[in-house]
Amino acid sequence: MNRIVSRGKLQESQRRDCQMNRVEESPDTLEELRSELTGYCYRMMGSIFEAEDAVQDTMIQAWQNRDRLRQQSARKAWVYRIATNICLDRLRSAKRRALPMDLSEPAAGITEPRDNLSRDSWIWPAPGYVDDPGNILIGRETLRLSFIALLQLLPPRQRAVLILQEVFRWSAGETANALEMSVAAVNSAMQRARATMARAQLRSGEMQPEDGEVDEQLIARYVEAFEQYDIAGLIALFQENGSLSMPPFTMWVQGGSALSEFYDITRSHCTGSRLLPVRANGNRTAFAQYVPAGEAGLLTPWAIHVLETGRGKIAHVHHFIDAELFIRFESPEYR
Secondary structure, eight states, X not given: OOEXXXXXXXXXXXXXXXXXXXXXXXXXXXXXXXXXXXXXXHHHHSOHHXXXXXXXXXXXXXXXXXXXXXXXXXXXXXXXXXXXXXXXXXXXXXXXXXXXXXXXXXXXXXXXXOOBOOGGXXXXXXXXXXXXXXOTTSOGGGGSHHHXXXXXXXXXXXXXXXXXXXXXXXXXXHHHHHHTOOHHHXXXXXXXXXXXXXXXXXXXXXXXXXXXXXXXXXXXXXXXXHHHTOHHHHHTTEEEEEEEEOTTBOOEEESHHHHHHHHXXXXXXXXXXXXXXXXXXXXXXXXXXXXXXXXXXXXXXXXXXEEEEETTEEXXXXXXXXXXXXXXXXXXXXX
């Protein structure tokens, strides 16, 4: 029987203990906002790593100024103001995060991926719903990776305005209060943000929208074909111009012939993999991939697969390769 192993359990346990201590010290009013603040900061930053850090810094600052929190009549706006300022500070010198297909053309020649960019270049998936799943005002489509990529085109303050109004459904007055802007300035920023979003033409946004209902048979066939490493079976599941990407590698692949060649080149690494279901960006079509390690029977974390589907086929598979994601997704070996 395969055994799944990973590194860094002790460090992760210590990190969680530290977080739990902070949670115990925080006012209930702050903890109630953690989930939606994470969703807000994730959309602002495009990275769950940065979002969690920004939220933790928000909690610390709010707690350090808890006397003001008790006196504040609009506590939620005050906390969001802290979170926004933290995000704006972090974004001031940051470059735009993106998905591979928004940075380059598909690979002309298929080789093992080599060229990569640093973690802060990429949009990364977020575990679960990120937001409170019970909040019906927040549409799941605003967590789609293509929408997160689109948001990154906006100047940070316009991004904050659009997220608060279009995603969280705040009024112009509430947004102005949280961002310390006038209502007129908020309305102007919103108008410019909408115009930019309407003009934007990202390749990731051209993917066929996900079907309303998850095609369970399609997903099951993908898992079976990948675990058996049945290349022909995998290719049959993709749309004609289906594609895959693998941040932090810049290379991405499109079309049946290129996909087949790529899967063949990476056969030695992926044969014997196991896929375990996870939920990413509110999406049920996501899996944690574990690959064989050196010792017989051992599996080690490798990538998070997020599938984009439409018309009964796979449009794109995002392979996010970063071992730390397995901590964020609380994959089975961390439970």
